[in-house]
């Protein structure tokens with residue numbers, strides 16, 4: 003890959019400036035919002051394999067205009083302060099855009115999880131949690147991490163358990179992290195939430211024919227050719243839902259060790275199992291080591307779901323997708339974004355597109371604070387009322403509801419139903435507001451600027467009401 007000239011943080015800041023100019027944010031407030039409030043670097047030792055290993059971790063708090071602050075923790079050998087600060091800033095804008103009542107934060111541990119055994123990772127994660135806890139950088143009231151690249155339910159469960167050991171009398175202790183397994187205070191639907199959010203976002207975009215036609219597409223998601231980069235948590239779920247529920251055709255999947263191409267549609271579950279069993283896509287039907295050719299292949303929708311900075315000024319001209327939905331954070335640099343816009347590629351921006359994760363994390367945090375699962379109080383009452391209504395209708399019309407429909411009609415919502423409903427609502431409304439904003443003023447060049455403007459307007463309001 004050619005050398006990148008724009009850092010992730012520079013790209014985020016340029017996008018911010020473009021939106022701040024249009025909103026008319028004053029210079030002093032602009033500076034206050036733009037910079038990270040604090041970034042903590044920790045170096046801690048863990049004795050493993052008869053040796054003392056020193057690990058470096060970060061937790062950046064971008065903005066505390068709302069508390070707690072929220073954002074994932076990634077495990078990556080390439081993580082650094084610049085990246086963590088860019089990701090924390092994006093979290094502030096993302097939460098404001100989808101009205102999740104949090105400030106922005108992000109964390110990272112510089113580690114390649116593949117190099118460590120599970121029991122070693124557990125000890126490292128628990129030590130990292132202790133360091134964060136000492137500085138209130140993990141706390142249900144102040145700072146609530148979540149999974150990101152290289153972390154998942156397992157790591158969140160270790161973190162929550164360590165926090166509970168440190169603060170046994172904290173009644174809301176489970177709310178110190180989100181993305182936990184359901185058995186440890188998690189919520190149904192969180193694992194797949196970001197991928198599900200990508201599906202809902204695309205569905206809503208296709209309910210806006212003007213936007214889709216601008217990019218040269220029409221119709222629905224059915225039959226659309228999709229390329230996905232990264233078959234991890236987000237990429238796998240997005241690809242699975244789009245192919246199984248919307249009849250989109252996944253024609254290409256890129257992974258670390260190459261790519262898979264099948265114009266008839268890749269068996270996503272089969273490929274996912276193959277990656278799990280073999281550590282990569284090599285050996286699967288349609289394998290090619292040439293990922294770059296897949297990045298630039300002809301397709302309708304491209305879903306970068308791996309990492310930042312994959313589309314830069316060096317390759318933007320060769321991308322042929324008509325729509326790009328940023329499932330990863332920051333996959334398109336500022337300059338590449340400009341180049342793609344010139345040729346009417348519709349970019350659905352990260353700060354909206356991948357907000358499904360933080361949205362369902364918000365639901366999980368509320369569940370932890372309320373100590374009751376969603377739907378517990380209402381479900382049977384809903385069934386009772388609906389059954390009464392059904393019986394009254396049957397009596398009036400003198401015939402019975404068809405038995406195969408009756409069960410579905412009276413069934414009250416489960417926690418998963420409610421999570422999906424809430425997520426769908428957030429993703430639909432999110433797209434509607436950014437699309438309307440884009441259409442409202444010819445100076446607004448794209449959905450990304452529109453999304454950033456809405457986020458900034460809300461953050462500005464919040465600072466105004468704080469009196470700062």
Ligand code: NAD
Nearest residue numbers: 150151152196232233234235236257258308330331356359
């Ligand atoms: P993950 O670790 O589960 O998956 C990442 C996948 O990308 C892995 O399968 C990895 O092998 C692959 N990959 C890494 N480098 C690659 C490369 N150069 N080319 C192709 N594939 C490569 O991570 P994830 O949780 O799915 O996160 C992916 C992206 O989505 C990140 O940018 C993350 O910040 C963002 N995101 C995640 C969530 C979430 O809920 N997990 C929420 C919002 C945003």
